[in-house]
Amino acid sequence: MSGHSELTTGPLEYRSHEDRMTVLGFWLFLGAEIALFATLFATYAVLFGRTADAPAPQELFEMPMALTMTFLLLTSSFTCGIAIHEMRRGSLKGLLTWLIITLALGLGFLGFEIYEFVHYAHEGATLQSSAYWSSFFVLTGTHGAHVTLGICWAVLLIIQLKKRGLNQMTARKTFVLGLYWHFLDVIWIFLFTSVYLIGMVV
Amino acid sequence: MSAENEKFPKQHIVGFLGSLVLTLAAAWAAVGSGLPTIWIIVSIMVMAVVQAFIQLFMFMHLTEKNGSIQVGNMLHAFFIAAVIIAGSVWTMSFGFSHNHSDDGGGGEEMQMEEQEHNH
Incomplete structure (x- = not known):
């Protein structure tokens, strides 16, 4: 199935052995990323409730805000999937259009997250204010840093796609970026659930 | 395809x-x-x-091309994540609650004592 031969049919990103190994290698990287985020989630869970003199999460978390961020990132993951779908149909224009929509939604998410962090800081919850808020900002901040990196990566890739068009190399690079972007939403699902929803309930 | x-x-x-x-x-x-x-x-x-x-x-x-390796790797990653999170919660805070809102920073020692009394 994944032999060493060059393929002449099927998706561009799987044509050469090297490209197939690159995609597999990126999956292994995502496995390591899951382990990284697991340690941050574990720290957050252990330090849950240790807010010292800072406000409790129930006082600061708001459902409309959390839902807006969730829908922005979820929709961007969907549009990124459509971008890959367009790429496999051979449509560079469709790919670029949907990638730029994905980028705009990602920027929207990032804007809300920055606004959220500034708002919490004004309310007295910062990285330094308590064990709980340290673990909160490290966990959500690490995710936000990943989103920022993903946005920069997508901008560079869009420039390359415009210059070189769709070929085996750019298709593979786009597919790997797509995996990364979907992965950011996978992590956010668990952030939304275990940080925001549980933070509002417990 | x-x-x-x-x-x-x-x-x-x-x-x-x-x-x-x-x-x-x-x-x-x-x-x-x-x-x-x-x-x-x-x-x-x-x-x-x-x-x-x-x-x-x-x-x-996930299941395309090297699908079986990729699925195995993801299952392994989820297993590792579950062990890290559940293991940390179990060792660090199982059977331990803290009323941060009532007694500020001094609550932990008091509750440790309470737990010892219960034994």
């Missing part, structure tokens, strides 16, 4: 709608359902895992 050439990305749209429903259901379960807290936590975590699988299988093409 033929599905990839279709104009209409059915699988993505089904996955997206499913994710929207699961997100809203989880939000409702948390703040609107009035269920006991433990059931809220269990149900929203289950919905989160289902949503993660939607991303992996419907958006990320």
Whole structure:
């Protein structure tokens, strides 16, 4: 199935052995990323409730805000999937259009997250204010840093796609970026659930 | 392979709608359902895992090409994550509660004493 031969049919990103190994290698990287985020989630869970003199999460978390961020990132993951779908149909224009929509939604998410962090800081919850808020900002901040990196990566890739068009190399690079972007939403699902929803309930 | 050439990305749209429903259901379960807290936590975590699988299988093409290795690697990663998180919570805070709101920083020692009295 994944032999060493060059393929002449099927998706561009799987044509050469090297490209197939690159995609597999990126999956292994995502496995390591899951382990990284697991340690941050574990720290957050252990330090849950240790807010010292800072406000409790129930006082600061708001459902409309959390839902807006969730829908922005979820929709961007969907549009990124459509971008890959367009790429496999051979449509560079469709790919670029949907990638730029994905980028705009990602920027929207990032804007809300920055606004959220500034708002919490004004309310007295910062990285330094308590064990709980340290673990909160490290966990959500690490995710936000990943989103920022993903946005920069997508901008560079869009420039390359415009210059070189769709070929085996750019298709593979786009597919790997797509995996990364979907992965950011996978992590956010668990952030939304275990940080925001549980933070509002417990 | 033929599905990839279709104009209409059915699988993505089904996955997206499913994710929207699961997100809203989880939000409702948390703040609107009035269920006991433990059931809220269990149900929203289950919905989160289902949503993660939607991303992996419907958006990320997990089973393509080297699918068996990729699926095995993801299952392994989820297992490691569960061990890290459940293990940390178990060793660090099992059977331990802290009333941070009532007694500020001094609460932990008091509760340790309470636990010892109970034994």
